[in-house]
Structure formats: structure tokens, C-alpha cells
Amino acid sequence: MRSAMGALLLLGTGCFADEVPLRFAVTDGWAMPMVQIDRGRPTQGILTDVMTSLATQVGMPAQFHVLARARLDSAMEQGEIDMRCYVSPDWVKDIEGDYLWSVPLFFQRDVLVGSPGAAAAITPSALTQQSIGTVLSYSYPTLQPLFDSGHLRRDDARSQDQVLAKLLARRYRYAVSNQWALDWFNQRHSADRQLRQVAVLQEQQLSCYVRNDPKIPAQRILRTLSNMKRSGEIDAIIQLYTGRNEGLRDGDASP
Template sequence: MRSALAACLLVTMNGFAAEPALRFSIADSWAMPMVQIERGQPTQGILHDMMASLATQVGSPARFHVLARARVQAAMDHKEIDIRCYAAQSWLPNQSSDYIWSIPLFVQRDLLVSREPHAAQVIPQNLPPQPVGTVLGYAYPSLQPLFDSHQLTRDDARNQDQVLQKLWAGRYRYAVSNQWTLDWFNQTLPPNQQLHSVAILQEQAVGCVIRNDPALPVQRVLRTLLRMKMLGEIDDIIGLYTGHRPTESAPQHYEAP
């Protein structure tokens, strides 16, 4: 009798066992407000907070793997991580059915940024030959023809914050930045020293991609991300770090699983 009761208790305890961790990738080239990395682990930021909240709502602990951006896809392919966020299908055009995409969660807006305000939008094709601040390993499709012709040359830094620091210090006249990082950077400066967006180079809807593995709560993750977006939680997190909630909406071509 006692052994039967112990067996029953063991089954019950196993039923309440903690879910396995959800393993998220963190690109080491990200900077605030996307993520703050300290001693090899993320501690705060838009993507950190969103991933941590997602894992909590799914009922799994979050585990973060900080990787070089070029290694993220290989880590996914080798099942070292489960979820990659802040990615676009156009960036990963050859994904197989081993992966499932979330709804679009953010809009990444790439900007041409200058220390000086401009009365009109800058047309990159009309710029004289000069270096432009860029992030190492990042692709800039709208500027690539100008890089190929050597009209513009890349001046690479390790992350987006370093790019803007070099622009502010006068290392070059223009740099490329996403809207979030520019807003975050300008919050630390008085109005007369802030950097200025002088052209919109590209807008891209981005979301999360998860490995289609039976061992993972794939549908729960997708439904949770949908709920977080529709209820405004993700936009609230963005507003917390950038000073304002997004005014644009990522396209929502999606059917709930």
C-alpha cells in the first residue's frame, strides 16, 4: 500500500515538474535599448524583457545564449537554441519547415543619421564619396550598390551604439542606425547635441522564429506572442525604453494556431 502511494505521489510530482527552459539567442552586436549585456548575459532591454515575459507566460524558464550574429543560424540548426527573435523572413529566405514564424512583432526602421539637421531628406545616391558608419556583418540593401561602386565606404563598428558614438565624435558625417537605438542614444544628450535622422533607408517587419520541435511548446509560444502583441504589452516595453510607443503597426497577416 505504501509503495503504491509513493508511486502515485511520484507520478503527481512529475506532472508538476518544471517545463524545460526556452533557449533564446542574443546577438552580441545588439546594444541598448534592444539589450544590455553584462558579464556575458543580457540584463535588460526591449528584447530581453519581451523574451523573459514570453517564457514566464508560457510557463518555462528563459535561458539566453549570447552569440556572434553569424553563428545564430548554425546554433538553431544544431538545436543549441530554440527561439530567435528580431528576425525577418526576408533575411532568412531558405528556412525549411523545421522552423515556424510568429506574427510580425516590430517594425525595424533603418535611418541615415547625421550630427546636423537637414532641411530636406538626404538622397544617398547624391552624396559625394565618403565613409558611412555601419555595424560589422550587417547588410544594408539600399546602400549596397553605393558600397559596390565605392561611392560610399563602410566604416564598421562592433555594435550600433559604437556607430553612433563615432558619429557624435565626428569620425564621419553620416551613419546608419535603427530608430530604437537613435531614440535611446538621444535621451542621454541635451537637445542641441542630439543626432538627427536625415533619411529613411528601409522599413522591415520583424518577429520571432521557433524550431518546429515536438519537444517544444511551439503553439503555446506562438499564441502567447500573438496575445502579447494584440494586448499592447510589446509596444509598452518599447515605449519604456524609447520614451514613446510605436506609432506604426507591423503587418498582421496571420491565422491563430
């Protein structure tokens, strides 16, 4: 059922083949349930479904550009892509250009994860000097002071799924993940091999932003996203993949 929704939405954009596309950025570090990337193309996932539905509703074909995290800002500044989703204004405050932001659409919880059998709860600053599994080019504000001091060291992998796989293989004792990716990873393993959340690092609201360009129906895009959130469509997509209706928790994340 999960892949069926994505497949139908992707097929639904075929009738717009000759029209100007709405170009979305897809980070190659994302993992399911956010996005599944096959042969360089997103095929299913929460963000794939949301972005494809948005493009369909505004009457434009969705075009996905899979990029390394370090390339996203320059691609947006140079007009190679039109839109990014699942992002916080704090992550792109130094990017140049004229952009418009959507209402908050998603709720992200970043957690510190331990290998099977790890202690139920820890304080990151209390850890001994060691490497922590991280995604290449991702920032982790809560842990950054510990990285800067050398108390903890980053061990970067290309994607969130690779970070968790290395943790399960005990390449390190702890790693950082978002809650959705951790839950998805654990669904594929028996109880004795499931990774354990040991600390909540950060909670925040995430949105989409679009280039304010006359060639793009930016205001219509933002209105459509607002309607998708208000109608429950986005939360329904989240629940389809995660089994939980988290969506956005009022008062539970930093603005």
C-alpha cells in the first residue's frame, strides 16, 4: 500500500510532460520513510508522496534532483532547483536569494541511538571520548560543542540508513538519527537486534521553501501546501508510512 500511493502519484504527473516542471531537491542522505532512492530517482516515501501530490495539485510535473547535502544551497541560489522541503529556516539562514516559506508541515525529533543492549538513557556530555555515527554534511547543533572540543568525533556515512547499519554492525557505540528513520530501521529487525533511543537531542518544526520567481506560481504552491496540511493530507501520508499520526505537534518543537 505504501508504494502504491507513490506509484499512482508519479503516474499522475505524466500528463504534464510538455509543461514546465516544478523542480524539487532531494537529499541523497535521506532514508526511508522519508524517501527511497532507486537508480538515482526517488520512488516512494513521505516526502516523495507529498511533493508529487503538491505538483499534481498545482498542475505541474514533479521533477526530482537528487543532490548531496553540500550541493543544496548552491543549487537553490543558482536556480537549478525551485523548491526544498523538510527544512528549517535555521539551516539556510545564510543562503542568498529571494524565497518564500510554507507553514510548518513536519515535526522532526533527532535522537541519539545506541546499539542493542545499550543503556536506556544517557547524557551525551557524559560519554567517554569516542566516535559518533553521523550523516555527511548534516549539522547537529546539540552535539556540535562536543565535536568542537574533540570530546566526540564524527564518523560520517553517506545516508541515514548507512549510519544505522554501521551502528548495528558495532562500528561505533552511538549514532544520531531522526525518529522516523530509526523506527523504520527497527521494523526490519528482530527485537534482539533493534537499536535503542538513549537521548532526545532536538525537536523542531520543518517546512518547505520555494524561489520567489515570476516563472513559478509560488503563492499558489504555498496555498496548496497550507491546504494539504489543514485538510490532514500530509498527516495521512505520514501515518501511512510510520503508523503514527505525529505530523506537527503544537508547542512541542522549537519555532
